[in-house]
Amino acid sequence: MIQAPKPSRRTSAFLVGTLGVLCFAALGCSRIPGRPGPGPEVVRPEQVVDFSTLYKENCAACHGVTGKDGAALALNNPVYVAIAGEDNIHRVIAGGVDGKLMPAFAKSAGGMLTDQQVAILAHGIVQTWGKPGVLAGQTPPPYADAEAGDAARGQQAFTASCAKCHGANGEGSQNGKYKQGSIVDPAYLALISDQGLRSIILAGLPDRHMPDWRGGSEHPLLTGQQTTDIVAWLALHRTDNPGQPYAETNTTAGSVTGAAK
Numbered sequence: 001m002i003q004a005p006k007p008s009r010r011t012s013a014f015l016v017g018t019l020g021v022l023c024f025a026a027l028g029c030s031r032i033p034g035r036p037g038p039g040p041e042v043v044r045p046e047q048v049v050d051f052s053t054l055y056k057e058n059c060a061a062c063h064g065v066t067g068k069d070g071a072a073l074a075l076n077n078p079v080y081v082a083i084a085g086e087d088n089i090h091r092v093i094a095g096g097v098d099g100k101l102m103p104a105f106a107k108s109a110g111g112m113l114t115d116q117q118v119a120i121l122a123h124g125i126v127q128t129w130g131k132p133g134v135l136a137g138q139t140p141p142p143y144a145d146a147e148a149g150d151a152a153r154g155q156q157a158f159t160a161s162c163a164k165c166h167g168a169n170g171e172g173s174q175n176g177k178y179k180q181g182s183i184v185d186p187a188y189l190a191l192i193s194d195q196g197l198r199s200i201i202l203a204g205l206p207d208r209h210m211p212d213w214r215g216g217s218e219h220p221l222l223t224g225q226q227t228t229d230i231v232a233w234l235a236l237h238r239t240d241n242p243g244q245p246y247a248e249t250n251t252t253a254g255s256v257t258g259a260a261k
């Protein structure tokens with residue numbers, strides 16, 4: 001076996017010395033390697049395990065700093081938290097909403113958060129914004145629909161329960177106590193999944209006076225089937241090219257079953 005020639009003692013000493021100088025130069029000479037610096041340690045992103053920091057850094061921009069008044073669904077609604085439950089909330093945070101603005105956060109789905117951080121977020125939302133007993137013993141329709149929707153029946157249910165505030169065809173109303181934009185505008189529907197619509201109908205928007213599935217004094221209690229049917233009717237208004245002038249083409253009509261689009 002041929003052995004590589006050992007470096008002479010002098011070469012070794014030279015190397016160690018040079019490396020030492022380089023190390024000191026790199027550290028700015030002011031720090032002895034290994035000793036913590038004067039400021040607080042910079043926490044690596046995957047080491048953040050505090051719910052409010054995680055929420056602020058990853059969610060507040062879209063869901064609002066306090067879980068409301070953001071562009072996306074208010075998460076500070078205890079009725080939403082009760083209906084969705086921690087498992088569904090966890091699943092959405094991890095995997096996102098396909099084709100919509102809600103990103104997938106789990107590293108396994110291409111996001112930036114560890115499984116532990118996703119779990120802290122889901123649990124924190126339930127702890128922070130949930131309210132045990134908020135459903136007052138009533139059983140809400142299921143979070144996700146099991147049945148296919150019937151758009152014709154949905155239109156009737158819409159007329160009975162929603163038209164009062166959203167206008168006869170969902171195109172908005174300018175008069176009276178409430179002012180709403182259109183919820184059948186393809187540009188609006190392009191931004192929200194069928195599940196997103198269902199979540200709003202089931203849980204309401206308490207900060208904006210939109211009742212939950214029970215209707216308050218505004219409409220009769222909705223069944224799960226009625227909710228599914230209404231979503232099917234709203235979804236009929238989706239188009240392939242939202243925002244284009246030829247909004248009448250509707251190739252998704254007829255295939256609407258309430259699945260996320």
Ligand code: HEC
Nearest residue numbers: 161162165178180181183200201208209210211218219230
């Ligand atoms: C008492 C009035 C009222 C009733 C009844 C009502 N809504 Fe609403 N809804 C509102 C208000 C107010 C908003 C918030 C509108 C806004 O901020 O632009 C809203 C928002 C919505 C949104 C979300 C719009 C957005 O900007 O994201 C959807 C979808 C919706 N309602 C669907 C329905 C459906 C379907 C029904 C019937 C089951 C219904 N609403 C019944 C008042 C009502």
Ligand code: HEC
Nearest residue numbers: 058059062072089092097100101102191192193195196199
């Ligand atoms: C870029 C904007 C954006 C960011 C950032 C974002 N979301 Fe969302 N989120 C959305 C939108 C839009 C939806 C509605 C998607 C749909 O149409 O179903 C949504 C939906 C959700 C839902 C499901 C609502 C339902 O229907 O059940 C949950 C839960 C949620 N987001 C939690 C979070 C959490 C927690 C974070 C931070 C880790 C976060 N989101 C970050 C935009 C965002």
